[in-house]
Amino acid sequence: MSSIRPRRRAAAAAACALLLPVLSGCFSGPTGGAADGGSGDRRLRVAMAFPPAQAMSPYGDDAVLLSRLAVVESLTALDENGTAEPALATSWKRNGDSGWTFELRDADFQDGEPVTAEAVARSLTAAAEAPTAPRVLSDTDIEATARDENTVEITTDGFDPLLPQRLASPSLAILSEAAYGKKGKADPAGHATGPYTLRELDGTATATLERHDGYWGKKAQAPGVDVRFVADGTARANALRAGETDVAEAVPVAQAAVLDEKLVHEVPTARTNSLYLNTAKGVFADAGMRAAARTAVDGQALVDGVYEGRADPARGLLGPALPWAAERRVEPEGRAAPAKRAEVRRADEIVLATYTNRAELAEVAGTLQQQLERAGFTVRQVVRDYAQMEADALDGAYDAFILPRNTLLDTGDPVSYLGSDFTCDGSFNISQLCDKAVDRAVAEAAGIAGTERRQQAEMRAEAEILGRDAVVPLLHERFVQGVAEDVEGVSLDPMERTLITAETRVG
Template identity: 35%
Template sequence: MPSTVRRLLAVGALLGLVAGCGGNAASTGTPVPDGELRIAAQFAPRSGYAMDTDDAFVVANLGSSETLVKAGSDGTAQPSLATSWTQDGARWTFTLRPGVTFHDGTPLTPAAVVDSLTWVAGVSAPPRAIRGIGLTAAESGPDAVTVTTAKPDPILPLRLSSVNTAILAPSAYTGGPPNVVGTGTGPMRIVSAQGTQEAVVERNDAYWGPRPQLARATVQFVTDPAARALALRAGDVQIAQGLPESSLLEFTEGNGYTNQSVAAPRTVSLMLNESRAPFDDIRVRQAVAKAIDRTALAEQALAGSALPASELFGPAVAWGSQDPPPAPDVQGAKDLLAAAGNPQISVTLATYPNRPELPTLATAVQGMLREIGVDARIQIGEYGPQEPGLLAGDYDMFLLSRNYLTDVPDAGSTLVSDYSCAGSYNINRYCSPEFDALLAPLGTTSDPAERQRIFTAAAAKLDADAVGLPLVHSQENAVGRDVAGYTIDPLAKQLLTTEVTRTE
């Protein structure tokens, strides 16, 4: 595929406008009134649906939870449970949408909003979107809340589009983690949550927006991509997310399937633990970077289903690099290792199978590293059990897929959490005062162009320091049958919306 076409696809995907092989949520038949749907979801809850963790994405995808603000397709803040907002220094006032009720029948009130925001801001490890900003909330009359931060925050409304800041009913808060069953405001109401196996939702007949088309949906959490494909093939589910590229070839429109594929602001990077040898030596990290053929990874290992990465940000965003990645340089890599004293490098390369491209990439990277004398032993396991060790620096190399606009549709949050010295998700163990100084203006800069200039400079600095080597920019896929109204969300925040319906 020509590079120009790829870039256009990537940009369109971020806007949620591109769908491949069958179009955007094309129907396969006649809508079934009050239909039921079964879905094989790619990721399971790992923390008991805790709203201060990434499980909040699961709750949002179930169509249950909503936030004060939502992110528009252009990355700007749009009304949701709040209809408008104003800023006065470090204080923002949000006017609430009238007529909203929670799934338990109680009304949306300023007190309920304050309870939700106060809880999530007060947990021991606040979510990335609001961590370290000193967020407090207070009632402001009968229909508004005031949210204050320690310093003026130029992107606070965007922060409050994070799924972690969803507003739940007062009944959700009984002393422990909030209960998400029957306490949201979304178009679908959770009626059953069976751990990591499945969740069942039913239509919220009192929803403030358009009437949901579905009467009921069962979401099965199937972490094995082959099993998701098998469930779809057998007719056990109508939607399967994240299928292997080989499986996509059989689910064609001619066979009655709707196959969607969209580029997303997601990068697969090779994390190198800089807190211990051998990757505490920049020459070794640079050697690894030179050994990897990123174009081959995207176009051969992944059969063209991804884009080769030249830096952290790709063509899916305005500030991302449009340049091709550097060509591999095996001799240059060997020279760098020689300069580092020719260390005998035998390391573990770990990853996880939830995203089917990762094991494939791990095998390809292993072969490329072997060419420069690096022995990388592959270890594949579920991400959840591996995360504590990653955050503690107990690993060698780790292949990670990361959406850099997931928490907030602004890259500043990811840059701070993943790469600053005090970053909460700094898996690389990277710490550069110069890099932190580069990010510092993000705390006061609201101009999008200036923020994007900083993002570009930050990506260049990470590239120069050989930090978290970006390999490919991923694309998301899902296949449906007997379903309409379903569109992949590049930001992974929506799955069950009012438009999704069963067909026959």
Template identity: 35%
Template sequence: MIRSLPASPERLTMPRHGRHRRSALVTVIVVVALLAACGPGGGGEGGAPVPDGELRIAAQFAPRAGYAVDTDDAFVLTQLGATEALTAAAADGQVRAALAESWTQLDPLTWRFVLRPGVTFHDGSPVTPAAVATALRYVVGVAAPPRALRGLGLVVAEDGADAVRVSTAQPDPILPLRLSSPNAVILAPSAYGGATPSVFGTGTGPMRLVSAEGAQRAVLERFDAYWGGRPALARVTATFVSDPAARALALRAGDVDIAQGLPESSLLEFSAGSGFDEQTAPAPRTVSLLLNQSAAPFADPRIRQAVARSLDRRALAEQALAGSALPASELFGPAVAWGATDPPPAPDVEGARALLAQAGHGPDNPLRVRLWTYPVRAELPTLATAVQAMLRDAGVEAEIRVGDYGTQEPELIAGRYDMFLLSRSYLTDVPDAGATLRSDYTCDGSYNLNHYCSPAYDALIATLDTTTDTAARQEVFRAAARMLTEDVVGVPLVHSQENVVTSGVAGFVLDPFAKRLVTPQLAVTAG
């Protein structure tokens, strides 16, 4: 069915603030009602683009902080095409122009960004150096600055009628790349009148956020004055559906045109020839088994090595997760240019038993440990059960506890745990692994959950402070990954994959970094 909108759609309601706890049954009813309200189902792939069409999305992750730009909700906004930053990042790690058309490093601490001329915010006001300075000063001045901008000592000043100067306390060779972070988006001055910035009608992207219903649904309208050209879509409706089976059902029923993050079992229904278009790509996300090196038993490298040898990573990816992930041989995988393409090491259960015996653990004295994880990512409890069985074969008894991550994190940081199964994006903010390698593995790293400390590793990571060349930085990333593997700093198990299935959509290209979904070229088609 062709879904066209009138030239001047009626005004939508303003957002309702606050959240309410609901039972699972009420939540399902609300989701179904919202999907049904989005309109009747569309046809399959193919057909001509529909002028002034509406795109309906079953989104995987909902905003959890009222669309606050200094939180991970900023990723939802950039995905939906509402907000933009001074720069953008390509998948190969290169930085490209966005709201800034060029930039120059004036000295080791200072960069000058020249703004793209003629750009306006959704409220009609111009993008000026003063507006950029206001936006960046806000985000670095919050109590807990976003990861990409934290600890930089960032200072922003207007520099003439068309530029800003951005300086840091220490030399930062990748500052332009950092400013591509979804947390560094530029909002109109009118956004900053309250306690927190309002993202409604204050961005610069191809779509203008006009309403939201808590963490359930968001509606966006086309921004006709978009600097990158008039968008093809007139409206986007995103319904946030946490249950992957429900997202698949909504797509199958024709209630949405795009569904994110479907389980492998559902993907089989949307194969070639089914009238749907599936796109899958490796994601820069690895599920690792963290091992607490600050205390027994994993302070002993023999026991860490025994655990690594016990695990069949290919079986975890292909059998436990039904092929929805890729087996890992090290921290980085095929999603990035510097990732390893080697097959994972084959399991060596006998070798694992021998190492355990050397450490004083045998059939009469099995090693008993606690294995923690969390349920937000559905694959983690499944992997925990499979890992438990593999460890048992080698002589390690693991007691599984699945709980809330927020409750577990203080224990992890304090080193009061044994093993933890973690899904971690190593390129959460920018396509450069330096931040993750520093925060997760250096001696004073803020997120060093393995409690690993190696002066040699820290010296290697310190070279990134003065390395500006992209290829040279990537060589450091490779060397760091090899060192972590040799020291058995946790055990990378599988690399995640991003998948999106569409129906009756033209111009969609999957972003494995999950930062872009709605683009000016995206359109619905006549089925």
């Protein structure tokens, strides 16, 4: 705490004083905070940073939201080392180079229908055929068939040693037949398998979850969860301070400094905050301009000035949460020479974009704007709620986009992230990068079964990507979660897949 500067402490405290009256009652409701019995029987109140971007569709980032709220499950899960472990599947084995067999556990969906091999095959097929394929499938195709009631066969279009980890993705959640009412759509509300059922979604404002009493595992400790989606980080922290919420996701660094230390839990993550540059059009279609932007950026200044030391300066795309990365890192070769300052000054205005849901990003954007302008760029900022920006970012509407990405989110192995974000067919390619050498390097890594050899190939792929200056790694984040003193069982997950669990309770 002593490293926090007094100026920031004072500013944060002043913000708290102004906002507390406004927040009073914001986190209460018909059930929010009402006792349902004795200790441990009260509904949970949770303030989430990101509202649903696709009405809780499992095929985009909302899948992670559903996973963090313990609504959906997949065939497998990931342990703390990123290794696949049983979830709806109890065991699996490989059949040749491209086939796998999965045995299912005895479980029911939240609407009472049994989890069968036919249901699993239907869910995986729907995900594979979705209009926008989940990122985890951006570098592979899968085909699932029911062999008998409890056995599923899954084949891939090539050798895929990471399939068990891939199937742990929340985007490949298993849903009942009733979830698929419209072609290309999937509704998880009441049709998933997790310990909590999504009963009601009020747009991007609130969600109501109820305990799934038919859950196959340990019964949820709380009778339900009342969720508020609060993009303002100060508001989330104030709600925690005022006792109006039990869990506040992603507490801003400035607020962590003035909260009671018993409420603050800092978690190292695999999340790298990077500056994605549009390689397809505009100023940064020119490699020299991208190199000029890279040399203008000072990540250490962001760590010190914005994150108050609660982050690590970037050395590449893969940070300290993956200790093997530093040992195997390969330096990029053949980078373009930075454009001269006179050329930069003559370039068109660039649009630097980021979003409001993570409190530090607006300040990161301000600092980066200053750094880029000192190098000669003319910069205009666009900062809005993430739900309003994702589609435009993926369409290449911005010249530069500041985005923290969890490099282990999709498979527990970074090769899926490299494929989705930086290959020609990648489904989350904000940089619009399409380079044959990068595609070859990522494909090589994806096809290696041995862990050490795959990691070495992944670092070669990282070097190819960084060599194009399509992305400038800024820093590696630490996640700060706010949890009330009387709340137990919150998952502080470095992979950010879990938050509320069956074990989470009050008292």
